[in-house]
Amino acid sequence: MTPRQPSRKTARPVSDEELSAPVVPPPAKEPAKEPAKKAPARRTATKTAAARTPAPRKNGSRGVRPAPPLDEADRGRLLAGEHHDPHALLGAHVVRGGVVFRVLRPYATEVTVVAKGLRAELFEDGDGLFSGLLPLRKVPDYELLVRYDGDEIPMRDPYRFLPALGDLDLYLIGEGRHEELWTALGARRMRHQGVEGTRFTVWAPNARGVRLAGDFNYWDGTGLPLRSLGASGVWELFVPGIEEGTRYKFDITRPDGSHTLRADPMARRTECPPDTASIVTESRHEWQDGQWMAGRGARPHHEAPISVYEVHLPSWRPGLSYRQLAEQLPAYVRDLGFTHVEFMPVAEHPFGGSWGYQVTGFYAPTARMGTPDDFKFLIDALHQAGIGVLMDWVPAHFPRDDWALAEFDGRPLYEHEDWRRSAHPDWGTLEFDYGRKEVRNFLVANAVYWCQEFHIDGLRVDAVASMLYLDYSREDGQWAPNEHGGRENLDAVRFLQEMNATVYRRCPGVITFAEESTAWDGVTRATDQVGPGGFGGLGFGMKWNMGWMHDSLDYVAKDPVHRKYHHNEMTFSMVYAYSENYILPISHDEVVHGKQALVSKMPGDWWQRRANHRAYLGFMWAHPGKQLLFMGQEFAQGAEWSADHGPEWWLLDDSYHSAGDHRGVRDLVRDLNTVYTATPALWERDTRPEGFSWVAGDAAEDNVFAFLRYDADGSPLLAVCNFSPVVRNDYRLGVPEQVAAWTEVLNTDAARYGGSDVVGTDPVKTESVPWNGRPASIRTTLAPLATVWLRPA
Template sequence: MTLSPDLLDAVAAGSHHDPHAVLGLHHEGDHWVVRARRPLARSVTAVFRDGSRAPMEHVRAGIWEGSHAGEPSAYTVTATYDDGSSHTADEAYRFAPTIGELDLHLIGEGRHEELWQALGAHVRELDGTRGTAFTVWAPHARAVRVVGDFNSWDGQSHAMRSMGRSGVWELFAPGVTEGSTYKFEILTTSGAWIMKADPMARAAEVPPGTASVVTESAYRWSDDAWLTHRTKQTPLSAPMSIYELHLGSWRAGLGYRDAADPLIEYVTAQGFTHVEFLPLSEHPFGGSWGYQVSGYYAPTSRFGSPDDLRYLIDRLHQAGIGVVMDWVPGHFPKDSFALGRFDGQALYEHPDPRRGEHRDWGTYIFDYGRNEVRNFLVANALYWFDQFHVDGLRVDAVASMLYLDYSREAGEWEPNIHGGRENLEAIQFLQEVNATSYKRFPGIAMIAEESTSFPGVTAPTDHAGLGFGFKWNMGWMNDSLEYIKRDPMYRSHHEGELSFSFVYAFSENYILPISHDEVVHGKGSLIGRMPGDHWQKLANVRAYLAYMWGHPGKKLLFMGQEFGQMAEWSEQRSLDWWMLEQPAHAQLHAFVATMNATYREHAPLWARDSDGAAFTRLGAPEWNPNVIAFARRDWHGNTVVVVCNFAGNPINRLTLALPEPGAWHEILNSDAESFGGSGVGNLGMVHADADGIAHLTVPPLGVLWLHHRSPAHIPSPTRG
């Protein structure tokens, strides 16, 4: 067969969409023709597995051709050069496609739930040869090449073949193994070559490097007991006290493996049930805290390898600690090496800037209506559950995804097909990712950071809800922080800021967050918001946290607030651990540990968090605007009453109608001397008369937790 000069030139330059149609082994008439690209060679020979040889002649532009009369089999190509050297290598273009028709069909339909198995870079052994299968989706590309340290970043020898209308490109590269760095070099429709990191890379260079890295996992998990237990329980009816942390500044310098022992020891001692990591997906700019992701499938290499992260999560599970990770499907950065304009045109982002850009953040917005993009994100959520065993994903900035006019002025956004402001494609994506995640991984938690009154965020998708397991209660957070910063002298006039949340506390499944966002950008720290002298600030923090832990909803606290760090958080340095050397801050630290332990031990504080029938507001017969009191019940009739006094003076005799007569044990007093308080309390016990009336002493800037055990759970006295 005669090949045109233009075709040969394009193949030689690595700019043809199907180099395998020219290179490799091809049946022509009664023999086989073998072609290889070996520029600058003096002679080239194909050596087949049966020992036969096919000398090759130069055709054009470094492409050589020979004839083989025997049966087709594996072969290598030996090239000699003018300096007398020779080089023998396997031939990339002799291999069949490494991606199948079913994979391509599912990708096109947007239904490939294990997309990471089909696309990206995978070390494989094919026909006795070990190498890496590279696959990438780039439908607008005219040609795609793999460049890396294995070809001196010259991709002409590793041009990929187009898999047709799917937009997928594929190449098996013999000899490329784990640890190799690579990118894709893409020829755009405008004729420019651009170099991009692999969107499906499972590892990346340490920033500021931007290349993708071929990786294999050799990790063997040991958390079967944890995963089995997880499938049998529902997070909604279990205690959840989350310690949110930024791994790079919790204790600076620790990697994934180094952090395991100190983090487990610390979280266990403090009594938190879960840790939540700020995003650990690869990101180019550390100052974004991980919220501008460039590698959705690659754990950031700042702290080690993907298997190192697996080790950390495995160890946390073995210690009985759940793992939540922040996930950012709402936007991505415009860095030229990453997803933006991936194949020269808008691909992952929506092409209309009214829907495809966040001007405030300088980022792109995903095109949620495109099958392949939606699939990329849904599969990414499943990837973290499947490959890293995380127990939950906290989805960042959900409000920005739900509304087309989010942070936009009139004329800067386009209504949906019904004329409304809702992003219907984003809503469908969120419903799909939640439903699919819960279907495949029972017992996990999908958590929405959603700050509006959008209805049904945690309602099931078959009831037109978004299908999240939990929603951050941003209204509670804003109102309660506004209240607690006020001088106690004036708090009585603003009681509604603290109690309004009771009106809607059961409309969604809530998490109460005091997150990283509340201790940055000039907001200071939690203790820094408190009024008064240092003693009063610490008392206010203890009271606020005790109120928060008693309030319906799961809990989240950002690192450093558990010991009253005074300075605003910075990702550039470690927490101020030296503050624990100060007795007052060590006492606050001890209080949080005790509070967490008490919370976990008493089911009324968590078993029915979203059940309004298990909650009662208290106050009669003496309503006091400085006192917030309420009762929580579990399924067995056990009750905890929370009594909060946010005034600066003690209440020596508060008459309060408790839900049950009898003895009420004081299980927590935020004003205890051991916590740095003044020691005002009830000597461990409060008695309610037959009508439930009790007279309490309530400490200043203090909170009491009172526990009443159901008679059915009180053991009978022993008879001698």
């Protein structure tokens, strides 16, 4: 093992047999051994190899002859960190006259080779190099004893091992088709040639050399250069004894000869920001969610109830670790009846203020709340509570930090070479080069990694629109058209298609969501189905309905007296409702940066704001599409969300005079979810026109919307929304004539929710009075600023 600290005072115990073994006879005229001298911090050669050869080199023991000197060019490249094959120079090699041992150990004062029947001190060659020629016929099973100012440390020689990465791995990496890339690149604990250690691999095709630096060598990578594995661009080194928890980075020699110290792009664990080192990790988590995993996806997602609670983990309850969150979050979400949680990005990111949307560690959950196994523990707990886990995934861009991905090996690598396709104009970040097969592989495998290794049930892909359009947020002259003269990023299209197809094939039951804010055709269409625009579908399972979100929020923000002029903003969504598989998002983006919390968007006094808030949620849960609600909005928090202190939980405390108001809204959300999941009419035909029918879509003067939802058997649910602050008595609505009577199953105006309690307790009978184009109708009382759900009595 390479030393973590030079603190051991003695060498590894050597057996009596080794100590009494005869020393190899010295060659004729062997020069007398020079007395060992205390080394400076690091020794430097002062003569050329040719000039040193006739003279005795320092140290060495009886039976050890000076090794043939290294070629000066090889020596220079090795010491500069620019040699592509350090294993050809270092380690033990059979040559004419014996076996040459050569070791590069900066700061060492002595290096001794120990094997069965052998103990031989090597000559010091300067610059941290030690060598010797022993008259052996083959390379023995040896170890090294390395002395640092009196501390002698036993270790295995990393340069005695064959490559620990197989030909199949290299072939798949070269093809850009390694779907488990994390098993081939990065740091992986393993047993190799009978020895425990860690294999380090990194893709850096433009590098002149790569070395390994870490807390095991005082962050000086001189003594641990990696070897190049040919045209793959991969560099590799197996280091015996490196254990879990070890911190490391790659010291990369750029094409211009300068050096850059980089975190591992494939690191599966990192230091807690602001520290940036990668950490060797090994999972020991034993999953307990077998029942969940076996059953997920049993029903097609577009025909299943999906109600999502969006969470920013660091601020949901600030200060909690992953394991502490596992004690609280599942119980809270289950109590409110949500079917899923969605985590805002958890991949490692240096700046907390980005909320995780500027990722540097794509394969590592953030260390702010614990280890990767701690994160698995949280997911496991949610699954055992019957809650699915979705995760924001950010393949659209990455930050420019000089220790991360930007110009990783000295040239554009993960980003596009053309500045018009690499620099993101909005966020000051870099965009991935989706046309490069290795970059595409890095991202596709990353999507699979989270679903396969962490049992994530779905990926919400951030900023898809910024990936699809070459002119996204760019002016003329800042972008170049594709080969067909269009503005579509064809590389990004192919990447998204490959990602979706691969995830669905490898991870049954997983669903992908697109945050796509334009009218791109076929976001949720299968990749093998070509649409009117000539493109195959992108292959997502669902798409965020940004149009519904903007239009409906614009409507409810208006004073009721003006809403009749904006009536179509609430009905327009049904014009395109079946063009994609939609989820209706009230996400974190809508409650920050001056947009106000959901309840604060509403007009009127405090009572009216809460009433509007409740009526809107009732409308949302009844509208075709799945639901997503950001934390804090489930209890009508009035302030914008802050990542520093999270939801204002104190609003629910007994000591707060209006706690009941907030609890009432939370109780409504619980009941919305309970009735929703128990009523197939609200989700079974979300993506089919026969699952919806307008009853009153044109009652603009009344600010009323009424519609029917149907399940697969034709059983209906009637949703009526009154967005006017007045009670409407004996309001007539057309209904199916085969239903004899209707009963309220949910009314957002109920007193327990904080409403005025204009509720119907008795069934409403169907009358043979034609209305709204139907042969039958009912008369009911509409509560003010309220949504009512009715179903057959």
